[in-house]
Amino acid sequence: MPEAVGKPVPRSIAVFGASGHIGAPLARHVLYRNPDVKLRLITSSESKRDGLRARFPDDECVVADLLDPSGLDAALQGIEGIFVVTPSPFDETLAMSNFVKAVRAADSAVHIVRILGYEPESLPRRVPEHVRRFGGTAQQHYVAKTLLDASDLPVTYLNVGATYLDNLLALAPAVRSRRTVVWPDRVIPFIDPRDLGEVAANLLLSPDPRHLHQFHTVNNGQDLLTTEEVADILSDVLKVRLTCETSREAFVAEHGARIAARRGAENAADRILDFIEYEQGNSAFLALNDFAERMLGRKPTSVRAWLMEHRAHFVGAEDGSA
Template sequence: MTDLILVTGAGGNIGGPLVSRLVAMGLEIRILSRDPADKSSAAGTVQVIQGDLDRRDTLDRALDGVTRLFALSPGPDVPLQDANLLSAAERARVRQVVLLSSLGAELGGIGGGSQHLPGEVLLRESGLPWTILHPSEFMTNTTWWADSIAAASAIFVPSGTGRVALIDPTDIAEVAAHVLTTPQQDDGKIYRLTGPEPMTTADIAAHLTDILGRSIRHIDIPAAEFSAQLLKSGLPPPLVDLQLKYYAAVKAGTADVVTSDVEQLLSRPATGYRTWLEQHAALFR
């Protein structure tokens, strides 16, 4: 039986590179899209099928004939989307599920990690063969600071001197491709995916200073001020709360975790932040 891999979240910075890598490996791929005319993430012989993770009734057709599933729920209601997708995967008797979760899910549910916990429980109890990926904060998330870097040459977050080993989303995609093509080796495993170096926000600012050629500072603003800024920007209060909890955990040292899982799985070191930044400096200019 030929494998058919369904990738959800194929338009994002993990799903997109994952689809490209799987296509390059000559595998049969299907992607889920709310818009049946959407070909933005498709390449080669990729199938595009209409479906909505928020609507359980749209997913059985998307899973029909699928043997392997990369499950990425973009939210905002991650628990609902995970539940809908995993329920459809059970009905389709998928032979492998690779679930993208978060390192925060095992660190007291910090930040968005709490949203992934219900899906992990459902998957473990489903009886389906599974592998769970626990990545740390993405390097791409530092682009959220681009406006303040441009306007004030500063990063305003309440992270103190806490450290995080940021990960390149492309590394996550490469790990996912590896796991999807070596299911016997990875069944029932949780991989903790981090970058190679724990960094304070001041360390990140120093890299930006070197690459951009001008001084960039980290200003450790109070949490209340940070909250007010996020609310003013239009971020919904529940997401503001997640951000506050995340940075409180960073400041307390809870997120200071470095693993070798990426290197062990890919037989190469995880991408460092400076290397990533050199490739994406235009995003901050």
């Protein structure tokens, strides 16, 4: 069998979502691994660009929006490596159409890493209609992959088969105020977004061509947990016995206003619960794997380690916090 020809290591990398919880750790890891790489840090807002310039004073920080093609050509000109993550919900048809055109116009990309998040091998038509209508994770990533596959660009998909560990911060107010975890009854793997950024950086900096056009599902390889098991770990970290409230009504009452403000839809919390019900009805697909560990060269962050690091967020005044 002939040996695979090596993939060029990008000499320049553009990071969409560079101010976020994945993009910023990715940028820091690229600078650590290969400080000669030219970074172009992309955000969609002027205010976030100012923050990026403060954090990355020696790197290029630009404003560009995947939904607005006017700035994309300049943002990707001369760029060889690209990291792409999008918020939820998002118009992927417009965004990825614009993106593909800009990448082709630049004609310099050797590797693109795109974040996805859905059940591997699943079909979008199997998602219930009321969940599809809400869009977001239940639909947008299918659309993005279909358009990128058709483009035949050198893409690696990082499929997040997990929930982000920093989502646990949403539990903190109820834990502090009444020692209760308010969250749906769910079983799910976990991943630290900082680890995910590092995995994406290592993929882009790898000369291994076997990652091109691959679909890698990633989690921390350690934690496939129910809500009650998460509460038990947090109880042990805090040395305080926590209770669980997993009803739909409790979730909407606790988190509804925050989620509505973030998503711009009054019923967003209910729609997220609809998606979780669909996901849990197919939860046999959830499985731990060691892809992140192999790409990191170390064990990824566990739920317990993350909670110990962020313990102060969950400690109430009666437990000795300031």
